[in-house]
Amino acid sequence: MSELLCPICGKPTRVYMGNARKDRLCAYHAEQLKKGEVSIDENNLFVDKNGVILNKDYDCSKKIKENKSDNKKDDNDERLITKCIACGKETKNGNLFCIQCYHKYKDKKLLVKIVKCKEIEIMDESYEGMxxxxxxxxxxxxxxxxxxxxxxxxxxxxxxxxxxxxxxxxxxxxxxxxxxxxxxxxxxxxxxxxxxxxxxxxxxxxxxxxxxxxxxxxxxxxxxxxxxxxxxxxxxxxxxxxxxxxxxxxxxxxx
Incomplete structure (x- = not known):
């Protein structure tokens, strides 16, 4: 099995309690992500506060293809718009999470089966309780x-x-x-x-x-x-x- 490497710097992926991070970030960039110095954009790429893409293997031609695809969209195309249950940002197609929150919470595991509820409260690693x-x-x-x-x-x-x-x-x-x-x-x-x-x-x-x-x-x-x-x-x-x-x-x- 090949060694997992950070997509930003190429250093070994951080491992916590025997499990490697799903985003493959090293210890330093995992901390930067937690502090908000690094974030994940709508294309699932790591960016800094100025929006500069940090992925070392990023191919700019992908962005050109995306722009061409965006130009073909019908202005009258109506899509269901909802809000992210974690941060409140708008989401499309009825998604419960925005892109950033999806990648933040997708690896969480449900400890207790939810039978019925009216409200949802997200508890993550930085706010499991205060x-x-x-x-x-x-x-x-x-x-x-x-x-x-x-x-x-x-x-x-x-x-x-x-x-x-x-x-x-x-x-x-x-x-x-x-x-x-x-x-x-x-x-x-x-x-x-x-x-x-x-x-x-x-x-x-x-x-x-x-x-x-x-x-x-x-x-x-x-x-x-x-x-x-x-x-x-x-x-x-x-x-x-x-x-x-x-x-x-x-x-x-x-x-």
Missing amino acids: FKCKDGHIVKSKSEREIDNYLFEKGIAHAYEKSISLDEDKNHDIHPDFCLPNFKKSGKNVYIEHWGFNSNNIEYTKSKNYKLKQYKKLGLTVISTTEKDMNDPEAALDRKLEHFKYDIVNFADEE
């Missing part, structure tokens, strides 16, 4: 907010979703929920990973198993928490932060 903590951190769930607030109130230094590179090129990385640097002046970082879904969810279980494998491989000190702990988060965290062992994944079997 829960503000007492220290100003923005986290993705109420349970993570409980943990963050606990750490803040206890005066425990912590960082949210600090990246850990799995290779020298930083194309593979992983993000534990919380990092407690130099915990209890031990000279070691302790990580907290909150498992929010149950074992019946196949996709979440796959993600959990991948993370656990990487944590064990790196010899990290990880403290696992579950939704059951959130019935009394202070008591659960008091216990786990007191009775854990370094260099292993702790409490992973608790459900």
Whole structure:
């Protein structure tokens, strides 16, 4: 199998949790896309803020053909115009997403079957949820907010979703929920990973198993928490932060 390369610069495609990006962007250009410095135009090409096409293998003759095709369109051609359910931009032919949002969300997987709904709310990697903590951190769930607030109130230094590179090129990385640097002046970082879904969810279980494998491989000190702990988060965290062992994944079997 040939190596996947970034269509903009030709560097290796970024891999996250064992999966290569569908758009094949490298780590740098994936971050540029997330920041809005790079976007995808209506022709599915990467462009900068000035509309300059960035694809290294782009053939300008394609644009000429498209222009000729546009000139042949009937001015009286009426098409169904709707709005993108994610950003609100106009879409044609009844499409639910505009081109940009389609490529952003097309690889998302449905975790719970939708039976009936009146409204649609899109939760993506940059906005899975916005829960503000007492220290100003923005986290993705109420349970993570409980943990963050606990750490803040206890005066425990912590960082949210600090990246850990799995290779020298930083194309593979992983993000534990919380990092407690130099915990209890031990000279070691302790990580907290909150498992929010149950074992019946196949996709979440796959993600959990991948993370656990990487944590064990790196010899990290990880403290696992579950939704059951959130019935009394202070008591659960008091216990786990007191009775854990370094260099292993702790409490992973608790459900």
